[in-house]
Amino acid sequence: MSGRSRSMDRRVGQGVYGYPIEIQALFFMSLRCALLLLKPEAEGNKDIMERIVTRLHALSYHMRTYFWLDFQQLNVIYRFKTEEYSHTAVNKFNVIPESIPDWLFDFMPSRGGYFVGNVSPARMDFRWFALGNCVAILASLATPEQAGAIMDLIEERWEDLIGEMPLKICYPAIEGHEWQNVTGCDPKNTRWSYHNGGSWPGNKC
Structure with missing residues (x-):
């Protein structure tokens, strides 16, 4: 995994717990924007995009269920x-x-x-x-x-x-x-x- 991928993985892989609603909502929006901006054909982007999708699913479930x-x-x-x-x-x-x-x-x-x-x-x-x-x-x-x-x-x-x-x-x-x-x-x-x-x-x- 490249340095860029590891850095992105640390940001995307952080937990969904303990943050107030506005931070959670802004993080969710930033992940969706990143997914739109990343080019799937670029080196390393496919793995990053998969991790973003995983985090989006986890975050949306957490917020819609517990918040x-x-x-x-x-x-x-x-x-x-x-x-x-x-x-x-x-x-x-x-x-x-x-x-x-x-x-x-x-x-x-x-x-x-x-x-x-x-x-x-x-x-x-x-x-x-x-x-x-x-x-x-x-x-x-x-x-x-x-x-x-x-x-x-x-x-x-x-x-x-x-x-x-x-x-x-x-x-x-x-x-x-x-x-x-x-x-x-x-x-x-x-x-x-x-x-x-x-x-x-x-x-x-």
Whole structure:
């Protein structure tokens, strides 16, 4: 294997776990773009393209299965059993049902869904992130049904996600002790500032 192939293999062969939705969606889009740009007849490209296709399948399965949340999946998570460790475990990441935030039950409509912020052992970041979900649609990381559900969610929760301003970057904003722990009391990231639920200035067109 050439040096170029080994370098590409390291990038493409990295795991699909532990990254937030926007990183996963952008990575998926970059892999699809690479697949279009590479010439199959060039030396070493066939092997690279096969590895890209393998990674695309793994990443799309991981995201569509474990990051997706709608009303039906919320009910499944709410009834999760913990401490399951065999390959037959339903709760693959040992998510604790008590970690579901109270705001989510009011936010999640019966029609619609979205990709959560992140999934890691024993914890899910249930917040809505606009960039990751929008890029997931553009990159076809979301299935057609999921893409439609994301748009349905935006329509159903228009006042929360858009209201009188451009699309909020995330919802809801974190505050109180959680804000102190996550941001280190950074005044730039106060409640509803740009990095804590603020709007996208670029969307004022």
